[in-house]
Amino acid sequence: MSTLQGFTIPQTQTAAIVPAVGSDLEIKSQHPVKQAKDLKPGECLVHISHTGVCHTDLHAKQGDWPVKPMNPLIGGHEGVGRIVAIGENTPNSPVKLGDRVGIKWMADSCLNCEFCRRGFEMNCPNVKLSGYTVDGTFSEYVVSYTNHVTVIPDNLDSAGAASILCAGVTTYKGLKVSNTKVGDWVALPGAGGGLGHLAVQYAKAAGLKVVAIDTGAAKEKMVKELGADAWVDFKTSKDLVADVKAATGGAGPHAALVTAAHKSGYTQAIQYLREGGTLVCVGMPDAEMGANAFWTVFKSIRIQGSYVGTRQDAVEALDIAAAGKVKVIFESKQLKDLKDVYEDLEHGKIAGRIVLEVSKE
Template sequence: MSTLQGFTIPKTQTAAVVKSIGAPLEVQTDHPVKQAADLKPGECLVHISHTGVCHTDLHAKQGDWPVKPMNPLIGGHEGVGIIVAIGENTPNSPVKLGDRVGIKWMADSCLNCEFCRRGFEMNCPEVKLSGYTVDGTFSEYVVSYTNHVTPIPKELDSAGAASILCAGVTTYKALKVSNTKVGDWVALPGAGGGLGHLAVQYAKAMGLKVIAIDTGAAKEKLVKSLGADAWVDFKTSKDIVADIKAATGGLGPHAALVTAASQTGYTQAVKYLREGGTLVCVGMPDAEMGANVFWTVFKSIRIQGSYVGTRQDAVEALDIAAAGKVKVTFEQKGLDALKDVYEDLEAGKIAGRVVLEVSKQ
């Protein structure tokens, strides 16, 4: 075993635990910490300083998806912290003790199957998911995996880097597969949300023109400050399809990246996309897409699912943020505020992102 010099790993910690699907969140102060001697080869223990909160964490708590989470469960998958221990007999570890690293939704994969070799690590049959199939980052300490934690660039502070690890990499990867080029229009339903406000920035960094679709003055102000070229309020618009087309000169956007977890965003996209456009599916309502088959075929629409990103996508997304081209808009709270954050997420009250300070380092 290998432990960071001068660091003592405690026996217990503070952690936010969901005991069963739909059960109330419990912040426990006596949750056990896995000790260095108990780490398996390839595992590392990370002392978490900050973690983002994602809508997926709420889905995990409620058990909303067809793939059910493990329980009891510590959620969270946007964690930043310091490696304080590495399991014995871990050969050629790409990270070392004391490194500041990020923990993502994809906690681990085999790296050897067809999917991993082809760049679909997230679809590996052996994939482990942080805060879903293994414990996540809503705790002071978390066990992760040396091959999949991501080094954090020195230019980024820990709180600001946290949400890049899921919201950032997810939207960045979705734009990479959107079949767009510099100067193209991309529509972003849910643009003022946690994923959406980062999608606006990554799209601008990639030379795209952005139609931000959301509702409310706070979200309008946010997306315009981030460079959105056009704004459509889906609640006040009398004809959202016509308004989106009008913003692009009449033809419609070249791509739509739907980050909102609602069926409506998908149904509308096929109507307003221009011929040959791409619908990128990111938000995950457990519902039928509702895309009209006739118009999908007649307009030569391409439908592309995009599920988080690879280790390389994460490095690229962080590098763009480290260069100052993307910045997370977030409100910082303590771990004990997580229950209230979940309630605000359900009510759609959060513009940008919430980051929790888990421990001071």
């Protein structure tokens, strides 16, 4: 049987669609649903209950990255839902009908090329990206891929799990490649944002000391409650580099995980990192980094790009959250509110994360 017993797949659904690059978002209630008989081997149909909203979704709508999205496009890549159908002739599926699974930025990869074999699945030449090169999770139903959806731990609620699938796994992986050990200092520019507030928690779970960099009393309160050891407000600081160094005992942090989408986060990090430190690049402004070559060499700085994470990284990130060590701070909204969410994202008004309730579980 390729369809979940007792479940009827409707012909149409509600979906949030970007009809063309830069166009206004449209909420359509009669968008077609791919039926079980039309699924290809390896494909699965997921009934979405919740989806997070990521800054990347705004880039997908605006088409302002060097890699262009497809259009028309249903965005979204932090979806949680139940598998209600699996394509016929799908051998050895790692998931089954009825499983509650997560859909991530990386929707699918070939698993057989050099990059996939070496653990760089996200760099596969045939990679499919949810809500960017294939339709994503801003809809009631989405077609995904059995080899890449991630089973959600039973004790993790769907709304809370959603943003772990992108913001969580991205920051977790960034910290894994930060060359840090227990007791080291890590600087987190953008600490009060959707990725940053999770980075604070994953860093603390790894035994690191955190200097949080952001602005505003609300974000300061939040990151301190999450365990940040020091706070630097980039708007009120008269010398951010000096303040970060002072907060970490004078030498500067051992690593900086930059989640902020502005090049200043990178330029400053080279200045305040201690000798031998690692700059982990996660935020993606389409801009030069401004890394000073002299000081990068003179201070033996390592610059490390970290692009989302692998299937295994996702499992680990979810397990840490399921153990109660990481919790997404989010505000619940409905799919119809997505236009307003995009506006708030553009104006930097969102602390933590927005999770949309798409349908009842």
